[in-house]
Amino acid sequence: MKILRKVKGHDLSEKYLIELGDKNTVEALYMCDPERTLTFSSTLCISSQVGCAVGCAFCATGRQGFVRHLDEKEMAGQVLLAVKDGGKNRMPLEAVVFAGMGEPLYNMENVTAAMLSLREELGLSRHELATAGVAPKIEELAHFVRETGIFIRLNLSLHAPTDEKRACLIPMTARYDIKTLLDAADAYARLTDTTVRLRYMLIKGLNDTEEDAKTLIQRLAGRRVKLILSGYNDNQIKGLQPVCPGDIEAFYHRVKNEISCGIFRNFGAEIAGGCGQLRRMHYKDKTG
Numbered sequence: 001m002k003i004l005r006k007v008k009g010h011d012l013s014e015k016y017l018i019e020l021g022d023k024n025t026v027e028a029l030y031m032c033d034p035e036r037t038l039t040f041s042s043t044l045c046i047s048s049q050v051g052c053a054v055g056c057a058f059c060a061t062g063r064q065g066f067v068r069h070l071d072e073k074e075m076a077g078q079v080l081l082a083v084k085d086g087g088k089n090r091m092p093l094e095a096v097v098f099a100g101m102g103e104p105l106y107n108m109e110n111v112t113a114a115m116l117s118l119r120e121e122l123g124l125s126r127h128e129l130a131t132a133g134v135a136p137k138i139e140e141l142a143h144f145v146r147e148t149g150i151f152i153r154l155n156l157s158l159h160a161p162t163d164e165k166r167a168c169l170i171p172m173t174a175r176y177d178i179k180t181l182l183d184a185a186d187a188y189a190r191l192t193d194t195t196v197r198l199r200y201m202l203i204k205g206l207n208d209t210e211e212d213a214k215t216l217i218q219r220l221a222g223r224r225v226k227l228i229l230s231g232y233n234d235n236q237i238k239g240l241q242p243v244c245p246g247d248i249e250a251f252y253h254r255v256k257n258e259i260s261c262g263i264f265r266n267f268g269a270e271i272a273g274g275c276g277q278l279r280r281m282h283y284k285d286k287t288g
Helices: 072-089 104-122 135-148 163-169 178-192 210-220 245-255 277-287
Strands: 002-008 014-019 025-032 042-046 049-051 066-069 095-098 126-131 151-157 196-202 225-231 261-263
Touching: 002 072, 014 072, 025 072, 042 072, 049 104, 066 104, 072 104, 095 104, 104 126, 104 135, 126 135, 135 151, 135 178, 151 178, 178 196, 178 210, 178 225, 196 245, 210 225, 210 245, 225 245, 245 261
Parallel strands: 042 095, 095 126, 126 151, 151 196, 196 225, 225 261
Antiparallel strands: 002 014, 014 025, 025 042, 049 066
């Protein structure tokens, strides 16, 4: 494994394109957050698959198709490469985020093995994991947390208040509807004594209306979750437009008094920080 390309951002983020032993490539994103607007002040977001089979409409990785799972060593290897590259000039890494290329719960055996390996090699036992919603695996992940003592903040990609709207963005909705996912999130929160974060990416004209806000409030009331708002990280996908910061603030004020809510700051937007963006750019550059 080796770092094929690296791009630095003004917000101290660093995006890596990493070449694997078989010449396939994956991405990792270092995020420095001293003010702790996220859970941790220094994190590395890594990939769990080459490509992705979920096919979310907004995701550059999903448009590249699925190639294969990463094994335990390839996931831990991304972390080792980034830590060595950063050296003493960066804050010590506090956690690893499994939210890069791929759906980690489709590769859960290798993901959990990588977590155990990272604890042994680097002393890292705190993580975040983002899923598009593989409901049956969420409870299995909770039992892994209870058995090992490894902390995993679960991030569930919601992105819409109704099944109809969510299905336009995440095909997996056809298998696991929103109620099923929210019930799985409740079970995870109960078993791990944590609060599940529901990621809600605002897309202009699609999921950002006052009616969307009202529906969200109704669906999430009384559940042990926190809604995390963000703006669509523009992937130049036809039909999807990012909102402006003011729109995110307005949506936040519509819901904040009714449900637990926060705003996520997109890291690395200027350096192709979104999932799959740098990889797509790299191959476009090579082919002209």
